[in-house]
Structures are given as C-alpha cells and as structure tokens.
Amino acid sequence: MEATGVALNKLAELEEELEVVDKDVELFKLKKVQPIFKRRDKLLEDVPEFWKVVLSQHGDFGNYVRAGDLKYIDAIRKIDLVPLCLDDSSCDPRDFRITFYFDGIDGDFEGQEVSKVFKVCYDKSKVKFSREEDEDDYDEDLGFLTSEAVNIKWPKSYDWINPLKIEDKSSSEGKRNYRIGMKSFFAWFKWTGLKPRKEFPDGGGLASLLSEDIYPHCIKYYAEAQRDLVDETGDDEEVSDGPLQLDDVLLESMSDSENQHVIKKARK
Amino acid sequence: MEATGVALNKLAELEEELEVVDKDVELFKLKKVQPIFKRRDKLLEDVPEFWKVVLSQHGDFGNYVRAGDLKYIDAIRKIDLVPLCLDDSSCDPRDFRITFYFDGIDGDFEGQEVSKVFKVCYDKSKVKFSREEDEDDYDEDLGFLTSEAVNIKWPKSYDWINPLKIEDKSSSEGKRNYRIGMKSFFAWFKWTGLKPRKEFPDGGGLASLLSEDIYPHCIKYYAEAQRDLVDETGDDEEVSDGPLQLDDVLLESMSDSENQHVIKKARK
Incomplete structure (x- = not known):
C-alpha cells in the first residue's frame, strides 16, 4: 500500500x-511551421476565392455561423493567423491573433480588415456565470480561450439584428432579433469568453477550429473541396460559373503531377 | 490562370x-517524452493491476478483442513500448516495438513475455489483397503499419479456436472455430498487415491505439477508471474485492493534493 x-x-x-x-x-x-505558413499565405493571394472555397466546404465551420452569414464569409479575401508565443514568451502556445480581410459588397457591406486576439486563461473567477452548469465547460487546469471584444462593421442588410441598430431591445421583437444577431459570425468579434449565454455561443470553439484545424490544414480542405467538385461535375464536363472556375484551373494544372499530389494528399 | x-x-x-x-x-x-515514460513504467510496477484497470476500462480497446480474451488481458503485468527511430534513424517516428509481460494462470495459461514490432510501410505491392475494395484502406502516401508474425502461447481453454490445435480446418466446425480464433487478441500477434481478411482484423488499428493512445495516456485512463469507480461506489462505502481495492488505495492517498491532481487531470 x-x-x-x-x-x-x-x-x-x-x-x-x-x-x-x-x-x-x-x-x-x-x-518550424510559421515561416512555411507565411510563404503559403503569400501564394494563396494568387488563388482566387481560396478562403471562400475552404470555409464554404468545411464540414464543421458552417455549424458555428448563420446560413445568412455565408454571403459575407465568401467575401473574406485573406486570413492571417499569428501565434503570440513566438514574440512573447509569456504567452501560451495556443494564444494567437487572427486577421480577416473582407472585400466589400456594393451598397451593403464595407470592405475591412479586422483582427482579434485569443488568449488562454486559467482563472475561472474572471468568468461571469449565469448558470452553474456552465462552469463545467471551463477547466482551470487545461485553460480556456478568452478574447477582447473588437469592432466590425456589420452589413446593412443586418440592421434588423445588428445590436447597435436595434432600437428597442426590450420589446419582444427586439429581444428576438438581438438573439438572432448574437448567433451571427459578426457577433463573434465581440465575444470575450467571460459572459457565457450573454454573447456569441461557443466563440472559443470557433476560435480553436480556426487556429487548430482550418488555418493549418487549409490546403488539404481546398484540395478536398476541389476534388468533390471534380467528382460532382465529372472530369470532362464544361462548367460555366461560380467557384467551378477554380475547378477548371485545377483540372488544367492537374496534367502536372505535383498538382495531382495536392489532390492525393487531401484524400488522406 | x-x-x-x-x-x-x-x-x-x-x-x-x-x-x-x-x-x-x-x-x-x-x-523528450521517452525518458519520462521509462521512469513512469518503473513506477507503474508499484501500482497493482495497473494495466488490468486501464485496458478493461478503456472505451475502445475492448472492441478489438473477444470478450473471452479479457481474462488473459487482465493477466498483463507490464507493457513496454519503445519507438524505433531513436536508435535507428532510418525508422519512421511511428515504428515501435511493444512488449507484453503476461502473468500465468494456473493450469490454463503460461506466463510469458512477447514482443512485436510494427513498422510503417509505403509499398502497397507487398500486400496480398483478396478483395479490391480493401485497397482503399491502404494509403501509400500516408503509409500503413505492418508487422512480423511472432509466437505466443495460447491458453489451454482456447484449444478449440487455437489455429495450431484445430485438427480439421476444412470441416465446417473447424472453419468456424478458426475464424473465431482469428478474432482473438492472441491472433493479433501473428498479424502482418499484408494479408487483409486472412488474419486478425484491423491489427494496425489496434497497434496504433496502443502506441498513440493507450500507452502515452495510460495514467489519464487509470485515473479516469478510478474516478468512475469512486462515482459508482460513493466516497465512503466499504468495498470488498476485485479492482475496487485499487479504489481504496487511491481514496486513501487522495487526502494528498497531488493525487487529487492525477484525478483532476483525468477529467479533461
């Protein structure tokens, strides 16, 4: 004993x-990986609609946002993600800053660049719980992601659910619209992780999905999406518009063995 | 373009x-990890029935073996797992040798020490496929595990399904018993990965489960199993026999904060 x-x-x-x-x-x-990712991100600027393809085809990303958000997510031209620990040794390896570069949509949505920082926190006393059962989702040993609220310009078409534009938040309609807005990707930018049930739901989950899965494996997801399009349309059919143009690009360059390699890797 | x-x-x-x-x-x-694992394995020798608790409580391990095998799996006193790439740079980081130390069971099962080596292979032409659809399970880019068959002494109670003891393998009963035997943990030791459908099923999956999950995270699984036992029996109930003795040990030492730490970690 x-x-x-x-x-x-x-x-x-x-x-x-x-x-x-x-x-x-x-x-x-x-x-090791960061300098390679930076070279990759530079190359991605030459691949039209890269993030549109990756984010719209990703199996889980869509579960975090409203279907109506997809139009604006398609307008993401570039995503930049930087771990903070490389410049600041006091940071956790999981701390990062993500920057989205949005193209504008005429008359509805202003092009903009928005950065948001996520840091691991180990102190549960900073969190304002409104329900006791939520406390189990926060682990002080493992830590949990938190963030500071940042501003993003919402599309005009979202005025009805934009928390800054809802005039009467105490009316039942105002409350309902506010709650709908809270589930939008745009509300995620205000997410702090410190007010469960009072802000964008599981914002930390979306942050981890981006930093641990989508950003590091974006080439794999892009190739997978292209392959699915190839499968759907058949190899020699002519396709006219939308993301399928990309398909043509890839099919064209697939005569080259290295591109077949990209596709093959994605099958894993 | x-x-x-x-x-x-x-x-x-x-x-x-x-x-x-x-x-x-x-x-x-x-x-970095290997020297810590070696110190850990030494300490585990002082924890009675450690592997019995880990393997019998693991959520997935049991899916790979016959229920009847559990009695003999409980007899595993020690598991040793060594990556091969540390001594041989030509090896893949996933190559490893695993050694099981079995205690004997009087009159039925001989105590023994059995090692098996697993290596990643990238050449599909080495595999004898009996069905074309199986080829998709083998990825030449990612590689797949293979192994050499090793001898293990089967328990006497398994004579009826032991491939070396079945007298008439061409009779329908012989065939049936042979097939049952092929699904036993003991048949896994003969698994090569080169004869799909003709040997232990998904032996590579079991090998990966051991090397990537069970062996590295065994303390977590042990603590989880202990916690489940605590939950089941309640904190102050007296328990009389079987693995629950371990529970007593842990409850006893749980007055000590470091042991609560083990338990806590496991909750992640």
Missing part, C-alpha cells in the same frame, strides 16, 4: 512534466 | 515541407 501511494504521487508529478513537454513540442512546431 | 497554376504547384511543395516538419516534431517529442 505504501509503495503504491508513493508511486501515485510520483506519477502525478510525471504527468506535470509531460505537460511541460507538450508545451515545448508545441513551441518547437510553431517555430 | 498562369499565376494560379504556379501558386498551386508551389503549394504542393509546401505541403511536402510541412510533412517533413511533422516528422521532425514527432522525433523531437519522442526524444
């Missing part, structure tokens, strides 16, 4: 050592 | 650079 107790104590210490190793590994990886 | 084609080609090259980084990261991690 005694030996077991001693062993269990030491095992708990080892688990903490393993956590430190996990952070070291994460940092090592970011340092 | 031209710029896009050039960009797509360069993106394919970048994806290959990222694959190299992934391997570097994996190697960096193994070098």
Whole structure:
C-alpha cells in the first residue's frame, strides 16, 4: 500500500512534466511551421476565392455561423493567423491573433480588415456565470480561450439584428432579433469568453477550429473541396460559373503531377 | 490562370515541407517524452493491476478483442513500448516495438513475455489483397503499419479456436472455430498487415491505439477508471474485492493534493 501511494504521487508529478513537454513540442512546431505558413499565405493571394472555397466546404465551420452569414464569409479575401508565443514568451502556445480581410459588397457591406486576439486563461473567477452548469465547460487546469471584444462593421442588410441598430431591445421583437444577431459570425468579434449565454455561443470553439484545424490544414480542405467538385461535375464536363472556375484551373494544372499530389494528399 | 497554376504547384511543395516538419516534431517529442515514460513504467510496477484497470476500462480497446480474451488481458503485468527511430534513424517516428509481460494462470495459461514490432510501410505491392475494395484502406502516401508474425502461447481453454490445435480446418466446425480464433487478441500477434481478411482484423488499428493512445495516456485512463469507480461506489462505502481495492488505495492517498491532481487531470 505504501509503495503504491508513493508511486501515485510520483506519477502525478510525471504527468506535470509531460505537460511541460507538450508545451515545448508545441513551441518547437510553431517555430518550424510559421515561416512555411507565411510563404503559403503569400501564394494563396494568387488563388482566387481560396478562403471562400475552404470555409464554404468545411464540414464543421458552417455549424458555428448563420446560413445568412455565408454571403459575407465568401467575401473574406485573406486570413492571417499569428501565434503570440513566438514574440512573447509569456504567452501560451495556443494564444494567437487572427486577421480577416473582407472585400466589400456594393451598397451593403464595407470592405475591412479586422483582427482579434485569443488568449488562454486559467482563472475561472474572471468568468461571469449565469448558470452553474456552465462552469463545467471551463477547466482551470487545461485553460480556456478568452478574447477582447473588437469592432466590425456589420452589413446593412443586418440592421434588423445588428445590436447597435436595434432600437428597442426590450420589446419582444427586439429581444428576438438581438438573439438572432448574437448567433451571427459578426457577433463573434465581440465575444470575450467571460459572459457565457450573454454573447456569441461557443466563440472559443470557433476560435480553436480556426487556429487548430482550418488555418493549418487549409490546403488539404481546398484540395478536398476541389476534388468533390471534380467528382460532382465529372472530369470532362464544361462548367460555366461560380467557384467551378477554380475547378477548371485545377483540372488544367492537374496534367502536372505535383498538382495531382495536392489532390492525393487531401484524400488522406 | 498562369499565376494560379504556379501558386498551386508551389503549394504542393509546401505541403511536402510541412510533412517533413511533422516528422521532425514527432522525433523531437519522442526524444523528450521517452525518458519520462521509462521512469513512469518503473513506477507503474508499484501500482497493482495497473494495466488490468486501464485496458478493461478503456472505451475502445475492448472492441478489438473477444470478450473471452479479457481474462488473459487482465493477466498483463507490464507493457513496454519503445519507438524505433531513436536508435535507428532510418525508422519512421511511428515504428515501435511493444512488449507484453503476461502473468500465468494456473493450469490454463503460461506466463510469458512477447514482443512485436510494427513498422510503417509505403509499398502497397507487398500486400496480398483478396478483395479490391480493401485497397482503399491502404494509403501509400500516408503509409500503413505492418508487422512480423511472432509466437505466443495460447491458453489451454482456447484449444478449440487455437489455429495450431484445430485438427480439421476444412470441416465446417473447424472453419468456424478458426475464424473465431482469428478474432482473438492472441491472433493479433501473428498479424502482418499484408494479408487483409486472412488474419486478425484491423491489427494496425489496434497497434496504433496502443502506441498513440493507450500507452502515452495510460495514467489519464487509470485515473479516469478510478474516478468512475469512486462515482459508482460513493466516497465512503466499504468495498470488498476485485479492482475496487485499487479504489481504496487511491481514496486513501487522495487526502494528498497531488493525487487529487492525477484525478483532476483525468477529467479533461
């Protein structure tokens, strides 16, 4: 019994050592990967509608936003994501800043560049819980993402659900529209992670999805989406408009073995 | 169009650079983690029935073996897992050797030590496919696990399904029993990965489960299993026999904050 107790104590210490190793590994990886991602992002500027294809075809992203948001998400020209720990060693490897570059849509939506910073927090006392059961979603050992609210210009067509434009928030219609607006991608920019149920739902989940899945694996998702389009339309059919133009581009360059490689990788 | 084609080609090259980084990261991690795992494995020798608790409580492990195998899996005293790339740079970071130390069961099962080596293979032509549709499960870019068959002494109670003991393999009963035996954990030791449908099913999946999940996270699974037992039995109930003794050990040492830490970690 005694030996077991001693062993269990030491095992708990080892688990903490393993956590430190996990952070070291994460940092090592970011340092290696970041310069490659920067070169990649530069190349992506030459691929028309890259993020439109990736975000509209991603299996999970669409679950976080309103269907009506997709039109404006299609207007994302570029996404930039930078881990903060490379310049600031006090930061967690999971801390990052993401910047969206939106193209404008005439008469409805102003082109803009919006950055948002996410940082891991380990102090649950900073969170204002309105329901006790929500506390389980926040783990002080593992940490949870938080962010500062940033401004984004909403599209005109969203005036009815834009929290700054709803005139009477106490009317039942005002309340309802406010709640709808809170579920919009635009409301995510105001998300802090400190007011569960009072802001965009699971904003941390969307942030992690972008930083851990979509941004690092965007080429894979792009190639997958292209492959699906190829499968849908058949190899030699002529297609006229929309994202299928991209398909043509890819089919054209697929005579080249390296592009087939992109496609092949995506099949994994 | 031209710029896009050039960009797509360069993106394919970048994806290959990222694959190299992934391997570097994996190697960096193994070098850091391996000495900690070795100290951990030494400590585990002082925790009675550690692997019995981990393997019997793991959510997925049981799906790979026959229910009847559990008795013999409970007899695993120790598991040792060594990545091969640390000593041999020609190996893939996923190559490993696993060793099981079985205690004997009187009159039925001989105590033994059995090692099996798994290596990633990228050459599909080595695989003898009996059905074309199985080929999709093997990816030459990603690689797939293979292994050499090793000997293990089967329990006496398994004579009826032990491929070496079935006298008439061409009778319908012989065939049936042979097929049942092929699904046993003992048949996994003969698994090569080169004869799909003719050997233990998805032996590579079981190998990956052990090397990527169960072995590295065994403390987490142990603590989870203990917590479940605490939840089931309540904190102050007296429990008499079986693995619940372990529960007592842990409850006893839980007055100590570091052990609560083990439990807490497991909740993640």
